[in-house]
């Protein structure tokens with residue numbers, strides 16, 4: 644039995660847009676709720692959320708059987724953490740802060756078993772191989788790993804052709820927040836100067852035949868990026884949704900008038 648098919652990777656190869664939602668509450672309960680909302684992918688964030696490997700395992704387990712594909716973002720692109728995330732069962736990784744061909748090539752090696760890479764062989768112990776019940780895992784795993792790299796600095800933009808052109812890189816994600824910061828527009832990813840670079844980068848990524856991705860909370864911009872050919876687009880995050888919904892509920896309550904009579908409305 645081979646490694647599980649990576650439907651998300653296949654969709655990107657076929658140019659089918661995948662809509663995602665960022666998960667930063669670091670909680671399997673909320674991931675399970677979001678996994679049934681209909682998103683094509685959920686990003687489990689270990690860069691900016693208080694996630695460690697055991698907690699990520701619980702979130703992967705919470706997603707099992709849902710239509711949403713798990714994409715994990717490690718705190719940094721280093722071989723040792725990549726090895727751990729692949730062994731717990733992540734098949735798609737989003738590596739932050741990539742700004743050189745050397746890093747891109749190192750990450751390709753990190754996600755592949757020898758002789759094509761340096762991924763340590765621990766499948767006999769790993770959730771990824773269904774604890775060695777997937778007897779052909781070692782021989783089939785490489786092909787089902789989807790490697791996405793984040794370019795989010797001026798140096799990364801300078802090296803974008805090299806990064807996107809690296810064999811084994813399946814897609815490149817533009818990080819507007821960090822790119823804006825590096826360009827001198829901290830907290831202003833919507834600045835025209837930043838947006839211009841984002842759109843040039845999305846086109847350049849596609850010119851290499853690679854999937855282009857981004858996270859953007861502005862739904863109009865998200866639609867624009869899809870029209871420009873981006874195929875993995877995250878349109879929001881769980882933290883902001885919770886902040887906004889809880890704040891709005893209380894404001895709505897304070898503004899509401901008492902009902903004139905029992906309405907039989909649904910309680911929740």
Ligand SMILES: O=C(O)C(=O)C[C@H](O)[C@@H](O)CO
Nearest residue numbers: 691795818819820821822858
């Ligand atoms: O730079 C960006 O934008 C991203 O990489 C996404 C952010 O990290 C996300 O956490 C929202 O700030």
